[in-house]
Amino acid sequence: MLNILLAAYLLVLSPALNMWRSLRPKSDKPPRALLRRYWSMSWHALVLLAVLWCGSWQAGYTLRDIGFDLPLSRAGALGLCLAVLLLGGLWAAGSIIEKRKTPQVRAENERKLLDSSLPWPRNGAETLAFVISMSLMTATWEILYRGFVLLLLTPTTGMPLAIAISALAYGIGHGYTNPKQLIASIVAAFVFTIAYAMTHSLWWLIVIHAGAPLTAVPAMLRAHQRREAGITGTSFGQV
Secondary structure, rough: HHHHHEEEEEEEHHHHHHHHHOOOOOOOOOOOOHHHHHHHHHHHHHHHHHHHEEEEEHOOOOHHHHHOOOOOHHHHHHHHHHHHHHHHHHHOOOHHHHHHHHHHHHHHHHHHHHOOOOOOOOOOOHHHHHHHHHHHHHHHHHHHHHHHHHHOOOOOOOOHHHHHHHHHHHHHOOOOHHHHHHHHHHHHHHHHHHHHHHHOOOOHHHHHHHHHHHHHHHHHHHHHHHOOOOHHHHHHHHO
16 A cells, blocks of 8 residues: 555656646745755655655565665676766766867856756755765665666556656656756656666666766866856956
């Protein structure tokens, strides 16, 4: 029963709430402090993991059933190697592209990133909290939407339909900014869900999911420093 309620929340209630929040008029209230936002994301993930633990205990699920293959299977090991190579390649490519950008293009890209809705950290304390929160949150979504949902649905619906239900719910759960964003979220959800179905290993998907935003943190910190330096310089110039 607990697992059915958790699945209903993940597949129906949570996507609907997130979509509604993204479509409703934006509030004029100032955003919450970043540390509070990180804590809010973390406790939500912890509550869901606690519910999953209770439901798994009732159903007799093991960590391996949910996707934590220890020792690593061959497919899981290959996936983990792929994840490391992919993140390393993305970092190297990003560094090369960054060096080739003109100052004007770099400033424009940094402005778009800093003005985005993502809660990027600005200092050491926020960076530590961001790393912990993002790692916990991304791992939680992989565990729930890939490991748990496919484990629960596949015996009833079959693997293809379970993949479609999980991916659509997770993609829609990212909310709506524009059609391109929504389609990209759903496509990415299908890629991750199919990848899990092929390997039955969550480790490498968690590494990719958590590593992708974390690799951008140094660039974001530099962007914040440059923006603050520019504001300070402008202030002194006005004086």
